Amino acid sequence: MIRILLLAIFIMSLWVPVFNRIHPTLFGFPFFYWYQMLLVPISSVFIWIVYKAEDKEEAQE
Secondary structure (H helix, E strand, C coil): CCCHHHHHHHHHHHCHHHHCCCCCCECCECHHHHHHHHHHHHHHHHHHHHHHHHHHHHHHC
16 A cells, blocks of 8 residues: 555656646746756655665565
8 A cells, every 4th residue: 555655756747737837936946947857855764664665575484
């Protein structure tokens, strides 16, 4: 069930209508750019969470 986070990453990065715009801007960067840059650390955290959860399940077996 925790693997749903991996699906969330996939949807957030490929659902273009969500981030296909210019406004709001952040430090002069259009929304498109800072949204994609923000997804990198968010994806890393989600992948780490799934890894730890899967590793913990494997250790219990």
